[in-house]
Amino acid sequence: MRIGLFFDGPKGDDPIGTLRDRIARAADDGFPSAWISNIFGLDAMTTLAVVGTTVPGIELGTAVVPTYPRHPGVMAQQALTVNAALGGRFTLGIGLSHQIVIEHMFGYSFDRPARHMKEYLDVLMPLTRGERVDFKGETVTANLTLSTPGTGLQVLIAALAPRMLKLAGAVADGTVLWMTGPKTVAEHVVPAITAAAQEAGRERPRVVCALPVCVTDDVDTARARADQVFAGYGQLPSYRAMLDKEGAAGPGDVAVVGDEDSVRAQIDVLAKAGVTDFVAAEFAERDRTRAFLKGLL
Structure with a gap:
């Protein structure tokens, strides 16, 4: 079993610099991975792309990026870009978030979230493999191919309920x-x-x-x-x-x-x-x- 570290979003005048220092120390200490969440502070994927270019070796992952505000094609494009910037060291963790966030704050329907995640993965996963997607579901539609370089991106989902665990x-x-x-x-x-x-x-x-x-x-x-x-x-x-x-x-x-x-x-x-x-x-x-x-x- 590997041992990694989880970092919350730092505050202050230079939050990215602070996080860079923390992750650099983790890498120097020998930890194989570092993870951050995506809530209402720094955008997690952008931050890891910036930080990771100056901190080599360590796996960097999101735990997690909410699905609803990003179309799966956009999520795949951004994640593949981050993975390319990090030389294949990025792991994308995604999740549904929570009704209070998705429905009450962003205004999306949180009806049947497991259906949403299944359809989201039906688009996201082929795109991360460089495949074309032609898909029309109840919550997601996509007809596209990405030219973003790189494949082999690992995708993890925040899964607790039985249907979500099956998808994971x-x-x-x-x-x-x-x-x-x-x-x-x-x-x-x-x-x-x-x-x-x-x-x-x-x-x-x-x-x-x-x-x-x-x-x-x-x-x-x-x-x-x-x-x-x-x-x-x-x-x-x-x-x-x-x-x-x-x-x-x-x-x-x-x-x-x-x-x-x-x-x-x-x-x-x-x-x-x-x-x-x-x-x-x-x-x-x-x-x-x-x-x-x-x-x-």
Whole structure:
């Protein structure tokens, strides 16, 4: 299992420079991958294209870019461009986002989101392989070929519900998870996505599992801090469903927290569950946490 790092959007006068420094340190520390989200700050793909040209070697991925505001042809074109700029080191993570964002803020219909993702992938995936697409669905229409250089781009989808997990295994290259605990990964995510890939005759899918991490002797304070920092995720329906499946009251209950031995044991459980990439979102006691994570590489 590979160990990567998750970075939130930095603030200040030079957010791209700040993120560049953080990712450069991660690369220097030997981490194989770094991931950022696309919410309301920096555009994730543009940022990684800029940062990655000065930070060699490390895989850079999005976790995740919402699908609805970008036509899949536009998404494919931009992602292939970023991948070309990074010499094939880019991984595109996409997701549905949430009804409150897509419907209430952007004004798109969030009706039958799994149908939308299936149609989106029906266009996106062939375009990333350099193929022509002639497709007319209920939510997406595309008649085009891209001349953007490069193929071989990996596409992961944020998949939690059964239909989405099937798409992640059968059509995409795997899933990227957030706020999903080890029990849910082992009993719900990995069996479903693996079976879908096998049925489709595809290789083992990637299971990228991102969770908050803190190495500390004060477990109760750290979990309370995680509940505070990540409170919003405990209220969004898709993440709330995964927390309920795990039997977790809030984000603090799925955070990977404890001393070095305890955190190592929790990460080992994820590896045994079938996680291919563990991505740590450091949120407290960062120096101690980073030193420990470096020791796992």
